[in-house]
Amino acid sequence: MSDRELRVSKIRNGTVIDHVTGGQALNVLSILGIDGSEGLGVSVVMNVPSDRLGRKDVVKVEDRELSQSEVDVISLIAPEASINIIRDFEVVQKNRVDRPESVVGLLSCPNRNCITNESEPVETDFTVVDEGVRCTYCGTIIRDSLADHIDPE
Ligand code: CTP
Numbered sequence: 001m002s003d004r005e006l007r008v009s010k011i012r013n014g015t016v017i018d019h020v021t022g023g024q025a026l027n028v029l030s031i032l033g034i035d036g037s038e039g040l041g042v043s044v045v046m047n048v049p050s051d052r053l054g055r056k057d058v059v060k061v062e063d064r065e066l067s068q069s070e071v072d073v074i075s076l077i078a079p080e081a082s083i084n085i086i087r088d089f090e091v092v093q094k095n096r097v098d099r100p101e102s103v104v105g106l107l108s109c110p111n112r113n114c115i116t117n118e119s120e121p122v123e124t125d126f127t128v129v130d131e132g133v134r135c136t137y138c139g140t141i142i143r144d145s146l147a148d149h150i151d152p153e
């Protein structure tokens with residue numbers, strides 16, 4: 001990319017989530033539990049041209065790495081995403097996301113009576129199915145807006 005085209009700065013340390021499906025950047029931030037109040041440096045680019053995707057979003061989060069469950073949920077809303085770990089301005093690791101078989105933790109079950117919502121906490125476990133994700137404990141399916149079902153802990 002030439003200087004004329006550069007939209008946001010490179011970052012020194014952190015994670016760049018690139019090739020995000022156009023329009024999904026804010027959902028990626030929800031999955032990461034980032035709303036700006038935590039004070040992390042965050043850059044978001046939406047709907048920029050991409051050779052591979054037509055248009056894409058990019059999310060750069062400084063001084064933060066992602067957990068496996070965060071990557072798993074991101075892969076469900078942005079199947080072409082790549083996760084770049086940046087250290088001292090260099091890309092030290094680049095991974096394409098994989099569609100997971102299940103997502104452990106992070107999501108919360110919408111069924112109030114589900115054992116995962118009892119006072120004794122049981123970690124959630126969702127199986128990835130064609131229609132969305134299915135709670136392994138009670139069978140409830142979350143079909144869309146996964147980002148609205150993130151457990152704030
Ligand atoms: N990036 C960044 N800060 C850095 C290094 C890289 O913000 N210090 C960003 C780049 O802007 C790009 C992504 O991280 O969005 C991946 O960087 P790089 O691998 O250098 O770019 P490409 O080769 O274009 O990546 P790909 O082949 O995955 O498209």
Ligand code: ZN
Pocket residue numbers: 109110111114115116135136137138139140
């Ligand atoms: Zn459940």
